[in-house]
Amino acid sequence: MSEQQRRPxxxxxxxxxxxxxxxxSIVMRGAPGAAEATRQKVLDAAHELGYRPDSRARLLRSTRTKLLGLSFSTGHAFHAEIVDAAYAEASAKGYELALGGVTSGRPEARTIEALLDFGSEALILISPTLSSEELARYAGQVPVVSLLRNDVGELADSVSSDDYEGIRMAVEHLVSLGHRRIVHVDGGTAVSAEPRRSAFRAEMERRGLEPAIIAGGAMEEDGMAAGNSLGPDMPTAVIAFNDRSALGLIESLRAQGLKVPADVSVLGYDDSQFARLSYVQLSSISQDAPLLAAAAVDRAVARIEGTQPPGHVVRTPHLVARRTTATPAAGG
Amino acid sequence: MSEQQRRPxxxxxxxxxxxxxxxxSIVMRGAPGAAEATRQKVLDAAHELGYRPDSRARLLRSTRTKLLGLSFSTGHAFHAEIVDAAYAEASAKGYELALGGVTSGRPEARTIEALLDFGSEALILISPTLSSEELARYAGQVPVVSLLRNDVGELADSVSSDDYEGIRMAVEHLVSLGHRRIVHVDGGTAVSAEPRRSAFRAEMERRGLEPAIIAGGAMEEDGMAAGNSLGPDMPTAVIAFNDRSALGLIESLRAQGLKVPADVSVLGYDDSQFARLSYVQLSSISQDAPLLAAAAVDRAVARIEGTQPPGHVVRTPHLVARRTTATPAAGG
DNA sequence: TCGTTTCACTAGAACGATCTAGGTGCCCTG
DNA sequence: CAGGGCACCTAGATCGTTCTAGTGAAACGA
Incomplete structure (x- = not known):
């Protein structure tokens, strides 16, 4: 039953x-001002007692917490990839990460308050859905880095992927394969749905092609529904809002007796783990989660350490061609 | 550029x-000992100033943090479902959750130390891979609840799902449909792989059937590989280690020209979001993430509040029959 | 030799909350 | 009207750190 004992x-x-x-204290935080011999003696004693600094007390006094708050949506696999990379980058920079999950029953604001309570010195918010006013309010308290969303005003930083360029590459890829009847299954109300939609429209029109857009969403179901509604006037290629939607779409095409990519090419977005699955091999636009995460952490740290003013970083995505895009069937 | 201002x-x-x-202080934490009028006056002033209690200072003094540490693996969708449910349950009990992600580059121990540093009063570890000794060491410091793994000794609590019963139900289901040649694609080195393996063996033998087991794993790739190796002597039904493996398996069968469930029935495990996808409709054994999460939070809180000694909770899973299991083809 | 600098170390005051031990009034009781 | 009890409120200690301002001693330069 072992008494829970007071920590040293x-x-x-x-x-x-x-x-x-x-x-x-000096020795524990590696500050200068202790003789080597003494330092060793103290470290030994600390180790002997199993001493671990109490971060609450430490942080209370020092104002520096070396803590970055990161909010993400549970159930978004792409967010999980970012979390992974952010951990690595933060730890390389000597920071710890406080994770806050956003779920259906737990609004983003609630999560952010919790992260601030933990003592986060800066916030990294993945695809925040807060209003600009709310974002500004938090940005008045700590540096805020918005990840994957860039319309966040002057106060907050943002790190995002160039949606226009991503869609441009997608169209470019398909057109260069010979496709002309290309449909975009959009992301509905999802965060980057609008820029991708208008990028698609602009890019298709620029090439003198008809920009067909049908309503979609971020999940497999949305892709399926879109796929089913495609029936009467089947295009030769589809650009999905993301990989999960693309998966649903492929499934729907398969159910309609169509082969991918022989009959229809399908291009995803995110290059998530789903795209990489060996039996899927989905061609996709990669936003490069590790790079985005690293950039976000970099910005957060730069802001905390006061070396830079707020700024907006835009990274260029790249195309990863796999097995779901190919030359259209003759006469397609 | 707005001065970052000191919080009240x-x-x-x-x-x-x-x-x-x-x-x-009395008013803020809702303690008795303040007149209603004064209470209101204080609350107004606090709201006016935008005051939020500094949890570091609060916790430093009070020893109570009302914080539960939860470690999970990023990239395990099933873990994400547990996180969701745990948030809800914790908040209902008046606790906050500190999340710790375990990734490939970030060992479990590291994550646990971070959770303790945040001031977690108890730890809930999803499928911990730590040795029993290490678990015991942490359990000496704070209550530890192991989720989905029950061989954790006397010091730690555990909340798990009855793997034997789950597999028994799976076999029962398939046998009652008329299957006799059933294969188990196991989980390799994953945490609950061994109990499920031996449950399958025992349950099949009890019924006088041949317990065929082939090596698998927890991912789609593992299921695919297993499916491909099945070729020569195709069974009429397969029980996969989990849903993701089942998905890979189905894909492999499909590639071999076999129909699910007409030619082969496939049963998953976890009843994860993958199983529920409308185009998958995978029959699966549900461990009921929300219930498991709630039970784990309950135990953690009970331990913290000293109302109960360590204990081991085992929940019975249940079968969710969807579209991938059916009566075997005649002569199968 | 005597100031000055540098180095190793220490005492005591923070940080922002909670907790303990009172101190007021005020009402009631006998 | 003394004394007890209660409801409401406050001063000061305290949690475990870090930070500021020193102290004492050795080393250095002139």
């Missing part, structure tokens, strides 16, 4: 090592 | 409301 404090270590509290 | 403290509120620091 600086005082305990100081007593064990025969030095003052302050010196132990 | 108890003192500020006290001054604004014309009362003492202590009284504000």
């Amino acid at each position: 404090t600086l005082v305990d270590v100081a007593r064990a090592a025969g030095v003052s509290r302050a010196l132990v | 403290t108890l003192v500020d509120v006290a001054r604004a409301a014309g009362v003492s620091r202590a009284l504000v």
Whole structure:
């Protein structure tokens, strides 16, 4: 049943090592001002006692928490990839990450408050859905970096992927394969749906092609529904809003007896783990989660350390051609 | 450029409301000992100033943090479902959740230390891979609840799903449909792979059937590989280690020209969002993430509040029959 | 030799909350 | 009208750190 025992404090270590509290503090945080011999003695004592600094007390006093708050949506696989990369980048920069999940029953604001309560020095918000006013309010308290959404005003930083360029590449790829009847299954109300939609329209028109857009969404179901509604006037290629939607779309085409890419080419967006699955091999536009995450962490740290003013980073995505896009069937 | 301004403290509120620091504290945490009129006055002042209690200071003094540490693997969709449910349950019980992600580059121990640093009063670990010794060490510091793994000794609590019963139901279901040649594609080295494997063996033998087991894993790729190796001696039904593996398996069968469930029935495990996808409709054994999460949070809170000794909760899974299991073809 | 600098270290005051131990009034009781 | 009880409120200590301002001693330069 083992008594839950009080964890050792600086005082305990100081007593064990025969030095003052302050010196132990100096040694523990690796600050200059301690002789090598003493440093070693203190470290030994600390290790002996199993001492771990109490971050609450530490942070209370120091204002620096070395903590980055990161909000993400549970259930978005793409967000999970960003979280992974952010962990790595933060830890390389000497920061810890506080994760906040946004779920259906838990609004983003609630999550952000929790992250601030933990003592986050900056917030990285993946695809935030907050209004610009709310974002501005938080940005008045700590640096805020919006990831994958760039219309966040002057106060907040943003790191996003160039949606126009991504769609341009998608169209370019399909056109260069010989497709002319291309449909975009859009993302409905999802965060980057609008820029992609208008990019598609502009890019198709620029090439003198008809920009057919049908309503979609971010999930497999949306892709399926869109696929089913395609029936009467089947195009030779489809650009889906994202990979999951593309998967649903492919399934729908398959159910209609069509082969991908022989009959219809399908291009996803995100280059998520779904796209990479060996049996899917979905051609996709990669936003490069690790790079985006690293850029976001970089910006957050730069802002915290005051080395730079707010700014907006836009990264160029790239095309990953796999097995779902090909030359259209003759006469398509 | 807006000056990042100091957040208001108890003192500020006290001054604004014309009362003492202590009284504000009393009001803020809803403790008894303040007149209704004063309470209102303080609340108004606090709201006016936009005061939010500093959890670091609060926690430092009070030992109670009302914080539950939850570790999960990014990229495990099933874990994400648990996180969702845990948030809801924790918040209903008046606790906040601290999330810790386990990724390939970030060992579980590292994540746990971070959760403890945040001040977690208890840890909920989803499918922990730590050794029993390490678990015991942490369990000596705070209550530890292991989720989906039950061999964690006396010190830690566990909440798990009855793997034997799950597999028994799976076999039962298939046998009652008329299947006799059933294969189990196992989970390789995954956490619950071994109990499911031996449950399958025992349950098949109990019924006088041949328990065919082939090596698999937790991902689509593993299911595909297993499906491909099935070729020569195709069974009429397969029980996969989990839904993702089942998906890969189905894909492989499809590539071999076999229809599911007409030629082969496939049963998944987890009843994850993948199983529920409208174009998949995978029959699966549900471990009921929300219930498991709620049970884990309950145990953690019970332990923290000292109302109960460590214990092991086992929940019974249930079968969700969808479209991938059916009566075998005549002569199968 | 005597200031000055540097180095190693320490005492004590923060940080922003909670908690303990009172101190007021005010009402009631006998 | 003394004394007890209660409801409301406050001063001051405290949590475990970090930070500021020193202290003492050794090393240095002139």
